[in-house]
Amino acid sequence: MERVLEPRKGAAPDSRPVAVLQGPYCVSSCEGFLLMMRALPRVATVGLPSRGASGNPGPMDLLPGWQVHASRWQALTPEGKCFEGTGLEPHARVEAPAGSHERGDPTLDRAILLLKK
Numbered sequence: 001m002e003r004v005l006e007p008r009k010g011a012a013p014d015s016r017p018v019a020v021l022q023g024p025y026c027v028s029s030c031e032g033f034l035l036m037m038r039a040l041p042r043v044a045t046v047g048l049p050s051r052g053a054s055g056n057p058g059p060m061d062l063l064p065g066w067q068v069h070a071s072r073w074q075a076l077t078p079e080g081k082c083f084e085g086t087g088l089e090p091h092a093r094v095e096a097p098a099g100s101h102e103r104g105d106p107t108l109d110r111a112i113l114l115l116k117k
Helices: 028-038 106-116
Strands: 018-020 044-045 058-063 066-070
Touching: 018 028, 018 066, 028 044, 066 106
Parallel strands: 018 044
Antiparallel strands: 058 066
């Protein structure tokens, strides 16, 4: 489904580049946000793949007294590819080694580097 956003009347478009940090804790609605941001021309996603766990989980009765919560849909990229279980790959992947956070944030550092280009 195509969506078009128009700037507010009289407002100049903001053409600065944007970096969006992502990782395996980005789930469901956050993945929808990542998809929208990835569609914009001056946005780079940076980090690790998202969780790949969208799907509007809901209760389903299995047997009397037994219920399970499971996904009720499969989220797709604009190209029609399902990303359940695999997640959304960032534009710039950052494999942060264990303990690297003690010396700063490698994902944020990479995002800042991309924005300075």
